[in-house]
Amino acid sequence: MAAAKEIRTQIGSIKNTQKITSAMEMVAASKMRKAQDLMKAGQPYAKQIRNVVGHIADANPEYKHDYMVERSEVKRVGYIVVSTDRGLCGGLNVNLFKAVVKDAVAWKQQGAELDFCALGSKAGAFFRNYGGNLIAAKSGLGKHQPLRV
Amino acid sequence: MLEAYDEGRLDRLYVVYNEFVNTMTQRPVVRQLLPLSSDMGADAKHDKENARPGSWDYLYEPDAKALLDSLLVRFIESQVYQAVVENGACEQAARMIAMKSATDNAGNLIDDLEMVYNKARQAAITQEISEIVGGASAV
Numbered sequence: 226m227a228a229a230k231e232i233r234t235q236i237g238s239i240k241n242t243q244k245i246t247s248a249m250e251m252v253a254a255s256k257m258r259k260a261q262d263l264m265k266a267g268q269p270y271a272k273q274i275r276n277v278v279g280h281i282a283d284a285n286p287e288y289k290h291d292y293m294v295e296r297s298e299v300k301r302v303g304y305i306v307v308s309t310d311r312g313l314c315g316g317l318n319v320n321l322f323k324a325v326v327k328d329a330v331a332w333k334q335q336g337a338e339l340d341f342c343a344l345g346s347k348a349g350a351f352f353r354n355y356g357g358n359l360i361a362a363k364s365g366l367g368k369h370q371p372l373r374v
Numbered sequence: 375m376l377e378a379y380d381e382g383r384l385d386r387l388y389v390v391y392n393e394f395v396n397t398m399t400q401r402p403v404v405r406q407l408l409p410l411s412s413d414m415g416a417d418a419k420h421d422k423e424n425a426r427p428g429s430w431d432y433l434y435e436p437d438a439k440a441l442l443d444s445l446l447v448r449f450i451e452s453q454v455y456q457a458v459v460e461n462g463a464c465e466q467a468a469r470m471i472a473m474k475s476a477t478d479n480a481g482n483l484i485d486d487l488e489m490v491y492n493k494a495r496q497a498a499i500t501q502e503i504s505e506i507v508g509g510a511s512a513v
Contacts, residue, residue: 229498232491236484243480250473257397257466264394264456264463271456278449281442303384305407305454307391307461314469317392317400324402325390332386340384344458 249313302332303340308348310364318347326355391457392464398471400464405457407450 306325308318329339339358343349346364353359387407392400 229491229494232487232494236487236491239480239483239487243477243484246473246476246480250470250477253466253470253473257463257470260459260463260466261394264459267452267456267459271452274445274449274452278442278445281445299385301384301386303387304404305387305389305457307389307454307457309461309465311465313472314465315472317464317468321390321392321402324404328388328390328404337385345461 299332299335299337301338301340302329303342304329305342305344306348306352308343308345308351310346312347318351322348322351322355389454389457391461392468394460394463394467397467400468405453407453 304325306321308321312318333339341348341352341359343352343359343362344364349359349362349364352362388404389407390402390404393403395401
């Protein structure tokens with residue numbers, strides 16, 4: 226009966242893990258609703274300001290702001306990478322970093338240097354390891370982020 | 375980053391975040407922030423075509439140059455903010471999915487183990503019975 230006892234303890238430990246994961250699932254579900262509301266609240270503003278900027282830029286073709294001029298030679302490329310602060314969210318961050326690295330490698334082959342700005346502790350950790358030029362890192366962006374980060 | 379761009383140390387700026395498609399899918403996107411891509415003008419044009427008849431062009435005060443200067447910075451900030459918020463929603467959604475599958479997996483594992491446990495118990499009982507029967511018949 227020694228094996229049966231072992232199996233019983235294993236079942237017990239898995240049941241405990243299940244309890245934790247299901248609790249985290251519920252927490253994430255409620256947080257998701259809040260985060261989605263926040264996202265939806267911001268969307269009209271982002272869209273509208275995009276429209277207004279596009280509109281003004283369209284209406285005044287004679288004035289070219291510095292931001293709108295395509296620079297022919299690209300020597301240095303900057304990335305603002307937005308990641309999460311905590312793990313246990315599937316392949317979310319990994320997929321994101323893969324996309325960044327793919328894009329960055331393409332620029333590197335064209336001889337451009339890379340700068341990274343990491344938002345979220347996961348991105349900070351990743352790019353410290355990756356060896357890019359990390360110029361700014363900020364984590365712990367709360368639920369109510371100020372507009373100016 | 376903006377300062378770096380102003381000073382000419384950066385020639386291109388991208389923002390990378392997870393786009394929230396729906397609860398089940400999030401897509402990593404790399405969006406060019408600076409220089410502003412030309413498709414924005416296309417967006418505005420598109421809007422103009424869809425605009426209701428009778429709508430008019432706004433007059434901007436003060437002149438467009440001053441307005442653009444301050445507006446563009448605000449615009450970039452809002453885009454980054456939106457990226458952060460959207461990524462936050464994605465994080466929670468992805469975590470929920472990951473935890474859900476973890477819970478399901480744990481359930482499956484428990485079912486399997488329970489099966490093994492019951493089999494082992496039954497085998498032990500059967501063995502005991504056969505031992506008793508064997509002992510009884512020997513007497």
